[in-house]
Amino acid sequence: MLLRGISLFQRVRITPRVFSAARLQPCSPAHPAQVQVQAQALPYHPAVVSPHATFQVRFFYKPNMPVRDPSTASNYDAWRTQHTTANLKLDFKDKCLRGLVTLELESQTDKESKEIILDSSYLSVSSVKVNSAESKWEVKDRAEPLGAPVHISVPAGAGKGEIVKVDIEVATTDKCTALQWLTPSQTSNKKAPFMFSQCQAIHARSLFPCQDTPDIKSTYSFRITSPHVVVASGVASGDPELQSGDEKLYSFEQKVPIPSYLFALASGDIATAAIGPRSLVATAPDQLEAAKWEFEHDMEKFMDAAEKLVFPYQWGQYNVLVLPPSFPYGGMENPIYTFATPTVVSGDRQNVDVIAHELSHSWSGNLVTSCSWEHFWLNEGWTMYLERRINASIHGDSHFDFSAVIGWKHLEDAMQEFGKDHRFTQLCIDHKGIDPDDAFSTVPYEKGFHMIYYLEGLVGRQNFDKFIPYYFKKWSNKSLDSYEFKDTFLEFFSTSKYADLKGKLDSIDWEGRFYTRGLPPKPEFDTSLIDVCYKLADQWKDKNFKPSTKDVEDLSANQKLVFLGEVQNFEEPLSTEQAEKLGEVYELTKGNNVEIKSAYYAIAMRSNVTSTYPLVAELLGEVGRMKFVRPLFRSLNKVDRELAAKTYEKNRDFYHPICRAMVAKDLGVSE
Structure with a gap:
C-alpha cells in the first residue's frame, strides 16, 4: 500500500x-x-x-472499522443509522428499561459489508431481526473501555443507499452506566421514585445497541411506558395514552438528527410551568414555583441573544428539567430538555447564567458536533464562547472578560492537577484505548474557548461575527473534526474581501494550537470586575479590618465567589473571630445560594468556627451535587470526624450511588 x-x-x-x-x-x-x-x-x-x-506515517488497513472515532467498536463506515425507534418500558421495581429498539441503517457500500457491528455495554439482548427476519447475531466478549460489540449477520449485504431495519429486543442490567434510579427518599417531596439518563460520553450503549459515536446522527421516535410522567430529548407528540394499571404511553419525536449521547429520558413526579413563549421548566411540584421564578425573567432574553449571534433556534422548544436534589452533577444539554442541577435554583437569579451555556449547546455540540471525543473542544470551546457573548449582550462586555478571567483560573487549576506536560492538556487528545470520561476536564472548555477567542482577535470581532452563522449553517446536522474546522475558517476568510488578513491567517500555528500541551498564550482581559474582589480580599489580610455590609452590596454572586475563593486560599487562615464576622456581616449563610454557602463554610471550617458545623451538616442533607458534597465532607471530617460520620450515615440513602461511594471513600467508611 x-x-x-x-x-x-x-x-x-x-x-x-x-x-x-x-x-x-x-x-x-x-x-x-x-x-x-x-x-x-x-x-x-x-x-x-x-x-x-x-x-x-503508519498505515493500518482494517476493513469495516470506524474511520474517525476510536471510542466506538461499530462499523459505521459501512452502515449509518438514519432513524431510531425506541419502544421501551420503565420498570421502577426492578430498576430496568426493557423493550424493542429499531435501527434503520443505510448501507454505505454496494453489498460489500456482510455484518452490522453495534456498540453495547452490560446489556441483555434476547432477539435480533433484520428486515423482520431472524438473523444470526452474537455479543462479543467485553473489551474495556468500548464494551461488548454486537455482531449482526447480513449475509446478502445491501446495495449502497439501501435501508436495512434491525429490530433488537433488549433490557438494561444492574450494571447499566446510563441510568440512575432514585428512591422516593432521594427526591424533594419524597412521594415517588425518579429515573434519569446520562449518556455522555459513551453510555448510550448501555441502554440499547447502537452506533455510539458523535460522528453518527439519527432522528428518533420515543415510545416510553411508565407509571410516572416522562420527558425526553424529543418533542411530545399527542397526549399520554393510558395502558394497563396506572401506566401511560408517552410519545416523542426528534426530527433533528442527534448523536446517541443526546438520547435522554427522565421519569418521576414532574410538573411543568411556562418560563417563556417557547420554554417550560419541569421539576417536582413542590419546587415548581421557585424554579419558574428563577428562570422566567431571563429565558427569552437568552434565546433572543443567541439567535442574533448565530441564527434562529432549530429545535422548537427549549425546556429545563430541574432534577431532584440528590442529582450529583451540574447539568446536561439534552435537546428539548436541558437536565439541570437543582442548585441553579438559588432564589436570587444569580446562577441562571448557566442556562446560557446549555442553551448555546443547541448550536455548538447539538446541531454542529465534534466527530469524536478527541475533538470535544469543538463542542465545549464554542459553547463557552457563545455563552460569554450571550451574557455580555445582556449584562455588558465587562462580564465577558470577567467570566473569561475566572475560566483562566479554572484552566490553571486543571493544568496543575494534570501537570502541564500531560497529554490531557492538549486541545486534541488521542482517545485510543481510553474512556473519554477519564479525559474529561475543563481543558476542552477553557482551552477550547481560548482557541476560538484567539481566532476572533486575529480577524476582528466584526469579521468573526460573520463567520459564526456561516460555520454553523455549513455544519448543521453534521459532525466534524478539528481540521475540517480549520478548513472552514480558512475557506471563509480566503475571499478577496478579506485579502488584508492573509498574513495573519498564514501565521496561525494550527498544529501547535491543536497539540501543544499546557496553557495557551494568555490574552489581556478587562479585570475591573474582578479587581474589586481581590482588593476586598486583601483588606481581610489585615486583622484590624472592620467589615461592613457596604463592602459587598454591589457585588454579584459570582464576584462574591471570587472574593471568597481568594480568602479561602490565604496562606494563613482567618482567625475564628474574623471568619465569624465574615459570615455575619456579609450574611453568607442566608438565602439559597449553595455556591456561596459552601464557599463560606469551607473558610469557616478552616478557621474552626464551630457554630457553622451543624449548618454544614444540615446543608449536606439537602444537596447531593458532588461539587459541594465531597469537599464539604472532607473539610468537616478534618474538624469534627464524629459529626461527619453521623451526617453521612443519616443521609447515605439520600445520596446518589456514585456520590455515596465517593464520599464513603473520602471518609474511609463502609458504603
Missing part, C-alpha cells in the same frame, strides 16, 4: 492536512506536530508532499 508513492513506515514530509478518513495522532509529547496517519477503511489516502512538517 502506498500514500501516493510513500512506502509504509517511511519518515516523510507531508502536509498536516490529511483527508477526512485519516485520523491524526501525536507521536510524542516533544513533537506535537508529528502525527500518525491511520487510514482505516480505504485502500489508500492521498497526501500532498510539503517541506513544512515532518510526520511519521
Whole structure:
C-alpha cells in the first residue's frame, strides 16, 4: 500500500492536512506536530508532499472499522443509522428499561459489508431481526473501555443507499452506566421514585445497541411506558395514552438528527410551568414555583441573544428539567430538555447564567458536533464562547472578560492537577484505548474557548461575527473534526474581501494550537470586575479590618465567589473571630445560594468556627451535587470526624450511588 508513492513506515514530509478518513495522532509529547496517519477503511489516502512538517506515517488497513472515532467498536463506515425507534418500558421495581429498539441503517457500500457491528455495554439482548427476519447475531466478549460489540449477520449485504431495519429486543442490567434510579427518599417531596439518563460520553450503549459515536446522527421516535410522567430529548407528540394499571404511553419525536449521547429520558413526579413563549421548566411540584421564578425573567432574553449571534433556534422548544436534589452533577444539554442541577435554583437569579451555556449547546455540540471525543473542544470551546457573548449582550462586555478571567483560573487549576506536560492538556487528545470520561476536564472548555477567542482577535470581532452563522449553517446536522474546522475558517476568510488578513491567517500555528500541551498564550482581559474582589480580599489580610455590609452590596454572586475563593486560599487562615464576622456581616449563610454557602463554610471550617458545623451538616442533607458534597465532607471530617460520620450515615440513602461511594471513600467508611 502506498500514500501516493510513500512506502509504509517511511519518515516523510507531508502536509498536516490529511483527508477526512485519516485520523491524526501525536507521536510524542516533544513533537506535537508529528502525527500518525491511520487510514482505516480505504485502500489508500492521498497526501500532498510539503517541506513544512515532518510526520511519521503508519498505515493500518482494517476493513469495516470506524474511520474517525476510536471510542466506538461499530462499523459505521459501512452502515449509518438514519432513524431510531425506541419502544421501551420503565420498570421502577426492578430498576430496568426493557423493550424493542429499531435501527434503520443505510448501507454505505454496494453489498460489500456482510455484518452490522453495534456498540453495547452490560446489556441483555434476547432477539435480533433484520428486515423482520431472524438473523444470526452474537455479543462479543467485553473489551474495556468500548464494551461488548454486537455482531449482526447480513449475509446478502445491501446495495449502497439501501435501508436495512434491525429490530433488537433488549433490557438494561444492574450494571447499566446510563441510568440512575432514585428512591422516593432521594427526591424533594419524597412521594415517588425518579429515573434519569446520562449518556455522555459513551453510555448510550448501555441502554440499547447502537452506533455510539458523535460522528453518527439519527432522528428518533420515543415510545416510553411508565407509571410516572416522562420527558425526553424529543418533542411530545399527542397526549399520554393510558395502558394497563396506572401506566401511560408517552410519545416523542426528534426530527433533528442527534448523536446517541443526546438520547435522554427522565421519569418521576414532574410538573411543568411556562418560563417563556417557547420554554417550560419541569421539576417536582413542590419546587415548581421557585424554579419558574428563577428562570422566567431571563429565558427569552437568552434565546433572543443567541439567535442574533448565530441564527434562529432549530429545535422548537427549549425546556429545563430541574432534577431532584440528590442529582450529583451540574447539568446536561439534552435537546428539548436541558437536565439541570437543582442548585441553579438559588432564589436570587444569580446562577441562571448557566442556562446560557446549555442553551448555546443547541448550536455548538447539538446541531454542529465534534466527530469524536478527541475533538470535544469543538463542542465545549464554542459553547463557552457563545455563552460569554450571550451574557455580555445582556449584562455588558465587562462580564465577558470577567467570566473569561475566572475560566483562566479554572484552566490553571486543571493544568496543575494534570501537570502541564500531560497529554490531557492538549486541545486534541488521542482517545485510543481510553474512556473519554477519564479525559474529561475543563481543558476542552477553557482551552477550547481560548482557541476560538484567539481566532476572533486575529480577524476582528466584526469579521468573526460573520463567520459564526456561516460555520454553523455549513455544519448543521453534521459532525466534524478539528481540521475540517480549520478548513472552514480558512475557506471563509480566503475571499478577496478579506485579502488584508492573509498574513495573519498564514501565521496561525494550527498544529501547535491543536497539540501543544499546557496553557495557551494568555490574552489581556478587562479585570475591573474582578479587581474589586481581590482588593476586598486583601483588606481581610489585615486583622484590624472592620467589615461592613457596604463592602459587598454591589457585588454579584459570582464576584462574591471570587472574593471568597481568594480568602479561602490565604496562606494563613482567618482567625475564628474574623471568619465569624465574615459570615455575619456579609450574611453568607442566608438565602439559597449553595455556591456561596459552601464557599463560606469551607473558610469557616478552616478557621474552626464551630457554630457553622451543624449548618454544614444540615446543608449536606439537602444537596447531593458532588461539587459541594465531597469537599464539604472532607473539610468537616478534618474538624469534627464524629459529626461527619453521623451526617453521612443519616443521609447515605439520600445520596446518589456514585456520590455515596465517593464520599464513603473520602471518609474511609463502609458504603
